[in-house]
Amino acid sequence: MATQKLLLLPGDGIGVEVMAEVKRLIAFLNKTGLASFETEEDLVGGAAYDAHGKAISEDAMKRADQADAVMFGAVGGPKWADVPYEARPEAGLLRLRKDLGLFANLRPAVCYPALAEASSLKRELVEGLDIMIVRELTGGVYFGEPKEIVTLENGEKRAVDTQVYTTHEIERIARVAFDLAKVRRGLVHSSEKHNVMKSGVLWKQVVSEVHKAEYADVKLEHILADNCGMQLVRTPKQFDVIVCDNLFGDMLSDVAAMLTGSLGMLPSAALGAEDAKTGKRKAMYEPVHGSAPDIAGKGLANPIATLASFGMALRYSFGLSEAADRLDAAISTVLSEGLRTKDIASAGQNAVSTSEMGAAVIKAMG
Numbered sequence: 001m002a003t004q005k006l007l008l009l010p011g012d013g014i015g016v017e018v019m020a021e022v023k024r025l026i027a028f029l030n031k032t033g034l035a036s037f038e039t040e041e042d043l044v045g046g047a048a049y050d051a052h053g054k055a056i057s058e059d060a061m062k063r064a065d066q067a068d069a070v071m072f073g074a075v076g077g078p079k080w081a082d083v084p085y086e087a088r089p090e091a092g093l094l095r096l097r098k099d100l101g102l103f104a105n106l107r108p109a110v111c112y113p114a115l116a117e118a119s120s121l122k123r124e125l126v127e128g129l130d131i132m133i134v135r136e137l138t139g140g141v142y143f144g145e146p147k148e149i150v151t152l153e154n155g156e157k158r159a160v161d162t163q164v165y166t167t168h169e170i171e172r173i174a175r176v177a178f179d180l181a182k183v184r185r186g187l188v189h190s191s192e193k194h195n196v197m198k199s200g201v202l203w204k205q206v207v208s209e210v211h212k213a214e215y216a217d218v219k220l221e222h223i224l225a226d227n228c229g230m231q232l233v234r235t236p237k238q239f240d241v242i243v244c245d246n247l248f249g250d251m252l253s254d255v256a257a258m259l260t261g262s263l264g265m266l267p268s269a270a271l272g273a274e275d276a277k278t279g280k281r282k283a284m285y286e287p288v289h290g291s292a293p294d295i296a297g298k299g300l301a302n303p304i305a306t307l308a309s310f311g312m313a314l315r316y317s318f319g320l321s322e323a324a325d326r327l328d329a330a331i332s333t334v335l336s337e338g339l340r341t342k343d344i345a346s347a348g349q350n351a352v353s354t355s356e357m358g359a360a361v362i363k364a365m366g
């Protein structure tokens, strides 16, 4: 089995705690021969700022570029509230996404049968839920220029963020969504706000054109993003694939997380374009959640989002579907057996720690 190079970037807060469980999983996979990983580790976010004065070092960027895949934990926290904007922890994550060209963010929201009670919605609304949010990840308002705060002549301040999308950026993310729908239930909801945003007008038009020209076998629905948020908590099972811009995807995926029981359950894959010569694509895998300063350092974090993100790496970057299936089954098993971290425990139910959950998942892999 060829050895694969994996860069681990735990980051800050619970990022470090959940990544510790991925490290244990990697050790298990290497030991049992299910995989052969060579790992490197580096700093990102506040940890990198403390060490280097920037949210990611050039050396770490180079390692990320050279790795077969990157596993990312989470960044940020109140400790870095006053660092310069360009050096804030989140800038390290945005740079990784942008410089590695990771334009397609796949955020699956799946409700495990055992967790239907943990959702904030009624069991019948979420049982069997399986939604794929496809978020555009390298464009839109998080990256558009100008992005500034200027002082006006009257002394007042004016803040500007700019939402920019080109035809090419919309076309390629639309194709990712349609391709996924083809092997799922054949339905794409494209979510934007064409009623108030020019970028929404272009988004709707381009997605429609790609659909008409290339994907007549997939059903396309357009939905305004505010309504999409409402429909997600009204009748979530109406959705199969949702494709949207960077900002709406960020928000809608946090909403979708609660349908599955907790933000601590939602994994993601950030993928680049396929290299025409090698067929490979750059990729970074990360939980949808952040560094959760409110629970960091207490062993309370749910590691499943990060373990499942690693599962996506096994599938998408390494073609190790047997190991990925075993991991998915192990997560399902421990949840069916009633194991719960605090975020998914019901009132009065005993909760296990981050490392107890990680150990149980690995044990269930046999």
Ligand SMILES: NC(=O)C1=CN([C@@H]2O[C@H](COP(=O)(O)OP(=O)(O)OC[C@H]3O[C@@H](n4cnc5c(N)ncnc54)[C@H](O)[C@@H]3O)[C@@H](O)[C@H]2O)C=CC1
Pocket (backbone or CB within 6 Å): 014, 073, 074, 075, 076, 077, 078, 090, 093, 262, 263, 264, 265, 286, 287, 288, 289, 290, 291, 292, 293, 294, 295, 300, 301, 302, 303, 305, 343
């Ligand atoms: N990918 C990343 O690195 C992200 C970083 N952030 C950063 O993280 C920091 C905190 O942001 P928040 O708005 O609090 O969002 P957050 O996602 O860190 O936490 C939101 C809520 O969900 C809970 N939560 C999150 N992950 C959990 C897990 N695995 N297990 C149990 N509970 C979990 C937290 O305790 C908190 O109550 C900020 O600095 C923010 O910029 C936020 C989102 C993503």
Ligand SMILES: CC(C)CC(=O)C(=O)O
Pocket (backbone or CB within 6 Å): 090, 093, 094, 142, 250, 288
């Ligand atoms: C730095 C933020 C854009 C991270 C975030 O909230 C996310 O990607 O979900």
Ligand SMILES: [Mg+2]
Pocket (backbone or CB within 6 Å): 250, 251, 254, 288
């Ligand atoms: Mg987010």
